[in-house]
Amino acid sequence: MKKRHLISFILIMLFHLVISQQVIVSDHLTADFHAQRRTALREKMPTNSVALFFANPIRNRANDVDYIYHQDPNLYYLTGHNEPHALLLIFKEGQVLTDHEVSEVLFTRGHDALKELYNGPRMGVEGAKSKLGIQLVYEGTVFEDFNLDFSTFDKVLFYDFKNDVLDTQEQGDLFDLMSWTQSKIGYQQDLMMIEPIQNNIDVKALDVIIKDMRGIKEVEEITLIKKAVDISTIAQAEVMKAMRPGMSESEIQGLHEYIFKRYQAEFEGYPSIVGAGHNGCVLHYIENNKSSLIDGELILMDLAAEYHGYTADITRTIPVNGTFSTDQRRIYDLVYEAQEAAAQLCKAGLKFSELYDATAVVINNGLHNLGIYKGTQPDDIVNPETGRNRYYPHGCCHHIGLDVHDKGNYNLLEENMVITIEPGIYIPKDSPSDPRWWDLAVRIEDDYLVTAEGCQLLSDKAPRKASDIEALMKIKSPLDDFILPSLEGN
Numbered sequence: 001m002k003k004r005h006l007i008s009f010i011l012i013m014l015f016h017l018v019i020s021q022q023v024i025v026s027d028h029l030t031a032d033f034h035a036q037r038r039t040a041l042r043e044k045m046p047t048n049s050v051a052l053f054f055a056n057p058i059r060n061r062a063n064d065v066d067y068i069y070h071q072d073p074n075l076y077y078l079t080g081h082n083e084p085h086a087l088l089l090i091f092k093e094g095q096v097l098t099d100h101e102v103s104e105v106l107f108t109r110g111h112d113a114l115k116e117l118y119n120g121p122r123m124g125v126e127g128a129k130s131k132l133g134i135q136l137v138y139e140g141t142v143f144e145d146f147n148l149d150f151s152t153f154d155k156v157l158f159y160d161f162k163n164d165v166l167d168t169q170e171q172g173d174l175f176d177l178m179s180w181t182q183s184k185i186g187y188q189q190d191l192m193m194i195e196p197i198q199n200n201i202d203v204k205a206l207d208v209i210i211k212d213m214r215g216i217k218e219v220e221e222i223t224l225i226k227k228a229v230d231i232s233t234i235a236q237a238e239v240m241k242a243m244r245p246g247m248s249e250s251e252i253q254g255l256h257e258y259i260f261k262r263y264q265a266e267f268e269g270y271p272s273i274v275g276a277g278h279n280g281c282v283l284h285y286i287e288n289n290k291s292s293l294i295d296g297e298l299i300l301m302d303l304a305a306e307y308h309g310y311t312a313d314i315t316r317t318i319p320v321n322g323t324f325s326t327d328q329r330r331i332y333d334l335v336y337e338a339q340e341a342a343a344q345l346c347k348a349g350l351k352f353s354e355l356y357d358a359t360a361v362v363i364n365n366g367l368h369n370l371g372i373y374k375g376t377q378p379d380d381i382v383n384p385e386t387g388r389n390r391y392y393p394h395g396c397c398h399h400i401g402l403d404v405h406d407k408g409n410y411n412l413l414e415e416n417m418v419i420t421i422e423p424g425i426y427i428p429k430d431s432p433s434d435p436r437w438w439d440l441a442v443r444i445e446d447d448y449l450v451t452a453e454g455c456q457l458l459s460d461k462a463p464r465k466a467s468d469i470e471a472l473m474k475i476k477s478p479l480d481d482f483i484l485p486s487l488e489g490n
């Protein structure tokens with residue numbers, strides 16, 4: 001067969017294979033990705049050390065209902081395991097644990113037909129071996145008598161034990177895994193005790209290594225973050241079209257989150273913040289319970305999708321009626337200018353603090369020019385009650401990733417970091433400014449990939465400029481025709 005024909009033949013066969021097997025192309029992180037992260041961790045671990053990673057506890061909401069489970073991001077990063085009651089051990093050097101040498105062991109839940117009937121299938125030992133590709137896997141119950149002498153290691157590295165782990169009474173649960181670890185290593189978290197009992201125990205060093213790793217994103221992670229960012233910004237743009245006075249904050253939240261779900265985003269990356277008028281001045285306002293948005297006020301929307309574990313972090317602030325008032329526009333443009341100033345400077349090698357300084361200079365000078373900061377800087381600028389800049393009281397930039405405020409270093413920007421730039425101005429009622437500015441709150445938050453040449457704006461699917469926002473808000477929304485029956489009279 002000629003080479004050209006052979007290639008066509010292979011392609012046709014592959015196509016048929018995909019169709020006949022209904023192969024679903026997955027964009028989840030692969031077992032290889034996680035294995036490679038474990039290798040990278042091992043390389044950074046000190047000689048003759050072991051690192052322990054526990055699954056997150058299940059948190060109870062009320063009575064017999066729990067919060068939706070969220071895995072410990074480090075354990076997820078290193079394994080892709082999404083189940084509770086697990087413990088991962090990673091060894092710097094191979095250990096002969098059965099008959100052969102291994103560099104990792106996972107303890108996880110076994111099967112339980114009744115529990116799986118209610119809560120869905122568990123991976124079990126075989127699943128963890130085959131799907132996650134961990135070298136050695138046991139049920140959690142095995143750990144109690146597991147033959148491993150922790151005193152032979154120079155370093156036992158872990159994040160200090162969480163103090164909200166409930167005893168489920170199930171043998172080998174997280175509570176047991178932690179208690180058994182405590183007796184094996186001779187250390188119990190004791191808030192009164194500064195120094196651990198054994199001197200090979202280190203509850204600090206692992207975080208240094210993890211920050212180095214998670215702060216610099218791999219290509220696969222950047223792909224997922226970009227997806228989360230696209231979903232979140234498409235939602236912002238759709239909501240801009242749909243926004244009308246009289247809608248409620250929770251309805252706006254629902255529209256964003258509905259669009260996240262349309263794109264198969266599993267969760268919100270953090271509790272959604274939708275604050276109109278003075279609610280926008282509460283930095284992490286999550287009640288979202290204002291029932292009717294007022295014509296003439298601004299609404300601050302800080303929401304983002306979490307897609308396959310990775311979250312965006314996006315804020316847009318828009319006029320409820322589609323047009324900024326003159327004063328709103330002045331404040332908005334100042335925040336926009338501050339964000340642009342930082343974005344223009346942003347590139348590998350710059351200090352994080354220089355990004356903040358770039359935003360603060362624009363905001364402080366701008367507010368001074370508007371007569372909002374009256375005195376001489378800096379006395380006038382710092383609020384003595386909070387110790388923060390009175391109208392710009394938060395930082396400008398943080399890593400995003402598996403956590404919305406992701407692990408990472410905050411000294412120099414490095415290539416393949418993914419960060420936010422999010423200046424804001426918040427002028428609550430009773431501030432020492434002319435009352436005409438009161439209850440104005442603006443935050444603009446975007447996500448950037450740091451490169452050697454500059455910072456690439458990832459969140460460009462939602463407008464940021466005031467005039468672009470106003471133009472988009474004039475476009476009809478399909479939701480205009482989505483009328484639900486009234487509950488009145490019920």
Ligand code: GLY
Nearest residue numbers: 270302313422445
């Ligand atoms: N959404 C939280 C933050 O902007 O940091």
Ligand code: MN
Nearest residue numbers: 313420422445
């Ligand atoms: Mn943020």
Ligand code: MN
Nearest residue numbers: 302313314445
């Ligand atoms: Mn945010």
